Amino acid sequence: MKKVVYIYAKMLAVAAMVFAAILCLAACAEEQSEPVIEIPMLTPGPTPTFVPEPAETGNDAVLPLQNPVPSEEPITGIQPSGTPDISGEKLIALTFDDGPYGEVTNRILDVVEAYRDQNVHVTFFALGSQVDKFPKTVLRAKELGCEIANHTYDHKNLTKIPTQEMISQVEDAADLVEQITGERPKLVRPPYGAKNDDVYATVKYPLILWNIDTLDWKTKDTDSTVAAALGAGDGDIVLMHDLRHETAAAVEKIVPQLLEQGYKLVTVSEMFEAKGIELTMGKSYRKAK
Numbered sequence: 320m321k322k323v324v325y326i327y328a329k330m331l332a333v334a335a336m337v338f339a340a341i342l343c344l345a346a347c348a349e350e351q352s353e354p355v356i357e358i359p360m361l362t363p364g365p366t367p368t369f370v371p372e373p374a375e376t377g378n379d380a381v382l383p384l385q386n387p388v389p390s391e392e393p394i395t396g397i398q399p400s401g402t403p404d405i406s407g408e409k410l411i412a413l414t415f416d417d418g419p420y421g422e423v424t425n426r427i428l429d430v431v432e433a434y435r436d437q438n439v440h441v442t443f444f445a446l447g448s449q450v451d452k453f454p455k456t457v458l459r460a461k462e463l464g465c466e467i468a469n470h471t472y473d474h475k476n477l478t479k480i481p482t483q484e485m486i487s488q489v490e491d492a493a494d495l496v497e498q499i500t501g502e503r504p505k506l507v508r509p510p511y512g513a514k515n516d517d518v519y520a521t522v523k524y525p526l527i528l529w530n531i532d533t534l535d536w537k538t539k540d541t542d543s544t545v546a547a548a549l550g551a552g553d554g555d556i557v558l559m560h561d562l563r564h565e566t567a568a569a570v571e572k573i574v575p576q577l578l579e580q581g582y583k584l585v586t587v588s589e590m591f592e593a594k595g596i597e598l599t600m601g602k603s604y605r606k607a608k
Contacts, residue, residue: 403438405593408583409553410607412590413441413573414529416470416508417536418561419449419456426567428456430574431463439574439584440464443561444508444527447472447492454499461500466586468527469493469504477522478513485521506587506598519601526603527587529558535566544569549576554594554608556587 418424424443431439443460445467450457461467471477471488480488489507497503507524514526533547544559544566551557559566577584591598594607 405583405585405589406595408593409581410585410590410593411551411553411577411582412556412587412607413548413559413570413584414444414508414527414556414587415441415559415561416444417446417449417474418443419445419453419460420562421453421456423564423567424453424456424561425459426564427561427570428459428463428465430570431465434574434578435463437578438464439578440466440586440589441584442466442468442506442587444468444470445492445496446470446474447495450492450495450499457496457499461502466506466588467496467500467502467504468506468508468587469496469524470508471510474510476511476513477509477518478515482517482521485518489522489524514603523600525598525600527556528603528605529556530605531555531557533557533559533569535569536560536562539563539565541565541568541572545572548573551577553582554590554606556606
């Protein structure tokens, strides 16, 4: 009996030694293994971009445009070459309403730039709503020596809206142009050429109309636009619209032909100044004669 007990005791001792050895090996393996790296979970949606709060500004600060269009080409830094003395010259003012429209207006400006050595300048009666969309085009026109004038914010008939809205239509557009170019428009062309006593009393700018209407917006035809514009003479104001490529194509023909006929192509303000005609508020002008 004693022998059996001895055998079992010996077996238990061996088992205990084996178990202790296994525990020792396991502990050593755990100490030698590399630490576990915790991998972060992917964000279920895009990480929000930080948008800084606008800085506080004074009442006279110029605020940036809220919705500029980034698709336009960068400005090349062209500076106007200036206009020499043109008193006594034969002058015509080419004017464009309802823009700017990026590609069309820039195509017209390409013509202006091509004849820069002959001091070709034109006048854009711009809508505030379009100025807001194409600020770089507006600045390019200004830098090429063109005049940025006012055609209201979004082309409402001034004779059919309340006085305060009339003021907002004109001044909101002027604010945008000044913000971009640093110069407030000096002239207004009322949409549709519509005017009455209330408009004269409320709009604190000279009203510029036209005496040569190419009807480009209606015909959408390059040749008829060219023919109408070439009928202009000294002191005339020609109406076009920088809305369609047919008009831009017409300008590519009109400018060299008028130059060949000995005309100087100038802004409205340049023409009236050269003719010695003072532009005053409360009056409208169809030509500089």
